[in-house]
Amino acid sequence: MKILVPTKRVPDTDQRITIREDTHQIDDAQLPYIVNPFDAIAIEEAIRIREAGPQEVEIVAVGIGVAEYEKELRTALAMGADRALIIRCDAVLDPWNVAGILKRVVERETPDLVLMGKQAVDDDASQVGQFLAALLDWPQATFASNIECTEKGLRLEREIDAGIETVQIPLPAVVTADLRLNEPRYASLPSILKARKKPIEEIAIEELDYSIEPRVELIALAAPNQTRSCQRVDSVDRLVDALQEVLP
Amino acid sequence: MNILLIAELQDGQIRPGSLSALTFARQVALETDGSVRWLLLGENLEAATTEAARYAPVLFCDAAIFAATAADSWAAAIAEVVSTGNFDLVVAASGTFAKDVITRSAGLLGGAMASDVLGHAFVDGRLQLQRGMYAGSILATVTLLGSPQIVTIQPSAYAAAEPGETPATVTNEQIDTSRLPQNIRIEHLESKRGGRPDVTEAAVVVSGGRAIKSSEDFESLVGGLADTLHAAAGSSRVLVDAGIAPNELQVGQTGKIVAPEVYLALGISGAVQHMAGMKNSKVIVAVNNDPDAPIFEVADYGMVGDVYEVVPQLIERLG
Numbered sequence A: 001m002k003i004l005v006p007t008k009r010v011p012d013t014d015q016r017i018t019i020r021e022d023t024h025q026i027d028d029a030q031l032p033y034i035v036n037p038f039d040a041i042a043i044e045e046a047i048r049i050r051e052a053g054p055q056e057v058e059i060v061a062v063g064i065g066v067a068e069y070e071k072e073l074r075t076a077l078a079m080g081a082d083r084a085l086i087i088r089c090d091a092v093l094d095p096w097n098v099a100g101i102l103k104r105v106v107e108r109e110t111p112d113l114v115l116m117g118k119q120a121v122d123d124d125a126s127q128v129g130q131f132l133a134a135l136l137d138w139p140q141a142t143f144a145s146n147i148e149c150t151e152k153g154l155r156l157e158r159e160i161d162a163g164i165e166t167v168q169i170p171l172p173a174v175v176t177a178d179l180r181l182n183e184p185r186y187a188s189l190p191s192i193l194k195a196r197k198k199p200i201e202e203i204a205i206e207e208l209d210y211s212i213e214p215r216v217e218l219i220a221l222a223a224p225n226q227t228r229s230c231q232r233v234d235s236v237d238r239l240v241d242a243l244q245e246v247l248p
Numbered sequence B: 001m002n003i004l005l006i007a008e009l010q011d012g013q014i015r016p017g018s019l020s021a022l023t024f025a026r027q028v029a030l031e032t033d034g035s036v037r038w039l040l041l042g043e044n045l046e047a048a049t050t051e052a053a054r055y056a057p058v059l060f061c062d063a064a065i066f067a068a069t070a071a072d073s074w075a076a077a078i079a080e081v082v083s084t085g086n087f088d089l090v091v092a093a094s095g096t097f098a099k100d101v102i103t104r105s106a107g108l109l110g111g112a113m114a115s116d117v118l119g120h121a122f123v124d125g126r127l128q129l130q131r132g133m134y135a136g137s138i139l140a141t142v143t144l145l146g147s148p149q150i151v152t153i154q155p156s157a158y159a160a161a162e163p164g165e166t167p168a169t170v171t172n173e174q175i176d177t178s179r180l181p182q183n184i185r186i187e188h189l190e191s192k193r194g195g196r197p198d199v200t201e202a203a204v205v206v207s208g209g210r211a212i213k214s215s216e217d218f219e220s221l222v223g224g225l226a227d228t229l230h231a232a233a234g235s236s237r238v239l240v241d242a243g244i245a246p247n248e249l250q251v252g253q254t255g256k257i258v259a260p261e262v263y264l265a266l267g268i269s270g271a272v273q274h275m276a277g278m279k280n281s282k283v284i285v286a287v288n289n290d291p292d293a294p295i296f297e298v299a300d301y302g303m304v305g306d307v308y309e310v311v312p313q314l315i316e317r318l319g
Ligand SMILES: Cc1cc2nc3c(=O)[nH]c(=O)nc-3n(C[C@H](O)[C@H](O)[C@H](O)COP(=O)(O)OP(=O)(O)OC[C@H]3O[C@@H](n4cnc5c(N)ncnc54)[C@H](O)[C@@H]3O)c2cc1C
Pocket: A013, A037, A038, A121, B208, B209, B210, B211, B212, B235, B236, B237, B238, B239, B250, B251, B252, B253, B254, B255, B256, B266, B267, B268, B269, B270, B271, B272, B273, B274, B277, B287, B288, B289, B290, B293, B305, B306, B307, B308
């Protein structure tokens, strides 16, 4: 089985995000970047599927973007991905174009499973996996919190608004990972060193014969104002008074 | 714009979020001299179509294949209705249904989509949409390029629509269901929420955080106060991760987004990812034993105290 894991580099989640003066970009000069946490969960799950055996599993991590991406892809390799691809592209991509590029990658790599995060914690769109599944006409299982390989494909648990849904899908398929699928491992020092020798193949976007057609135009970014002044109450009596006043 | 509003049903009824999405759709229709129609997919839709027709004209397809919401068949059906009906805007309420199904249909329809929209405006005749990014710490204004456009609405951002004066038309939509993909088999759904309302639909939400030590405590403190106030019970991520609260209670960036009249945060620190899900609540009340907890920065009322001491007294006094 071959598992393709698309990944995105995003600002570390405990950082404060501020906006540049032109209001079109965040100020990323000082920001540390990480692999999108949900994508790290997807990598971890791919590794666990391989470890569970008995079938052989090849794990290919994919990144789209700038040269600095290599650092985050090395993290994926150190965790246990076998190799990585980086699609070099300087343009800012919306989810539609990320999915379009990934479709080309899927056609090149012909994986049995695309396993990716359910959302990227920068734009929070939660679209790429479903777009990709639609473009490939593959079944999908979003928000997976448990994955089991069966003879016919996969049985999964999905975290949905109403509870936990159990579904079965055949392969090939697209699966997106939710938070509780697993806890990603930290790469050990030996595996970090080993990862330095693992191959990262660079592919220019032109080689994929894909033309970018934007679907989302950014007008501006703003910081929402959300100041409230907190009235402190110092006893349960006062808290009850306050609640009785505001409760509908 | 010619607008198709996809209804989300639960137990055969239209979910309140869809009525908020209708408010957005009606405003856009008004501003563009357009119209809104519902699309209802499901099985045994009679009650739901009658209810929907009180608000707007209805297209529906009642078929066994739509009894469960498998994303592949649903998305293909929606895309077909959008294309044959020449709709140029597709609207639905945010949530996991929309993320799964509507997003997939957007993938079949060219990908001009904005998710979780919080507001809109027309500028030079173009529809501008506002949505949160980076766990709600940034508000982005975007426009969509191409047609059709697909928009999901954060229900908390728009009031629920009122019914019209007379019932609208109901039209049976012919969809050749045998041609729809059917590769996702839904086996069953397990819900642990109990009899309480959904966090996204309640006027009052009582949420617990790491301060709560066990499921029993969660039930007696958070659940107990929620029941006293006829409120929904909610949770921060850590309690769901620890198995103390069920997943459908999680509020936040990756859980549900709520904006009730009153949100009570019990022993929740106020991480950005949690606040992304509740900071637009009308009134926020926090109880936390750390006077410097960030939750107090977004709260209207705050009490420094131990939830194990404060909450039982609240249940007694407010009961
Ligand atoms: C990618 C990503 C996505 C995330 N998504 C979400 C999400 O959707 N929702 C979410 O909630 N979190 C989310 N998180 C996690 C988030 O960052 C925080 O870790 C989490 O919200 C903290 O939960 P908490 O406030 O319950 O726990 P803590 O941060 O541990 O806070 C516990 C609080 O309880 C107080 N306390 C302890 N004991 C008592 C007591 N006896 N009485 C009163 N107060 C007490 C403490 O002072 C403290 O302020 C996400 C994180 C990441 C990285």
